[in-house]
Each structure stands twice: as structure tokens, then as C-alpha cells.
Amino acid sequence: MSPAPDERDRIRAAIGRILQGTPLRSNGAWTIVALAEEAGVPRNALTQRHPDLKNDFYAQVRARGKTPDSEIRLRKQIVKLKELRVKDAKELSQLQTDIDHLVRAVNQLTVENRQLRGALSQPSSPVRALPTQPRPNRIPWTALRGPARPWGTSL
DSSP: OOOOTTHHHHHHHHHHHHHHTOOSSSOOOSSHHHHHHHHTSOHHIIIIIOHHHHHHHHHHHHHTTOOOHHHHHHHHHHHHHHHHHHHHHHHHHHHHHHHHHHHHHHHHHHHHHHHHHHHHHSTTOSOOOOOOOOOOOOOOHHHHHOSOOOTTOOO
8 A cells, every 4th residue: 555645744734733722623632653653654654664754753853842742651661570579589580489399398298208217117116007997989080971982972
């Protein structure tokens, strides 16, 4: 799709209206989305066909001492992401500490288990095995499913 012959002129006029604070078709935000809406062109017209006008728009915004809305939004998102990163680092550190404690506990229990099994195997051991409780018979999974049905049939 080729651009309209007056596309650049419409973009320049939209830049002027947005920077003057008198938008006709957009919300007047200092973003490429608002500029494209104000000019009546698709956003990719600014990012692909006319990047010079996009850059000019942002340069004029910065020259007025303003920061484009998209940059403000992205900076806020960066701050939130950095906070999340710090929180995640603390959580990761705590998890690593927990892993170390759990590994120590497992190792200690393994040593104790070996000692008790060794003591249990001795004939004169003060350790004796406790009787186990009988377990109820388990129902096979196939009995819970019901009769087999061919694929594609329903109940």
C-alpha cells in the first residue's frame, strides 16, 4: 500500500496541533500513537515510512523541556521492574538459604536412618521395629473408570 500524497503534510500539521495543545482527532498525548491518530495515518507510517518526522516530533517535544508520554510510561515501568528484581533477588537468596537448611536436615536424617537400621540389624539391639498397620486394599484405577468405550463415543 503506497502512502497518500499529502501524508507528510498531514503529519506535519498534526505535529503542530499536538504541540500547540489543539488536537482535533486525538487525545493530544505526546506519543506516536496520538500523532498517527491526529494525522489520520497508520502508526507504521511514522515508524517505517517517515521516521524522520517521528524523530522531529520527539526532538520538538524534548526542546520544549517535556518528556514524551511514552518515555514517562516506560521509565515508570523500569522503576517497577527494578523493584521487582530486588524483591526477586531477596526471595531467591531466602530460597537458597532454605535449600541449604533442608539439605543439612536430609543429610542428618539419612545418617540417623543408617544408624538405626544398623542398630536394628544387631541381635542384642535395644531398637526394635514397630508393627505396621495393615493398609486397605487399593481399588485398581480401571475399576474406577468404568467399562471401556470406543474412541469418539460419549456417555
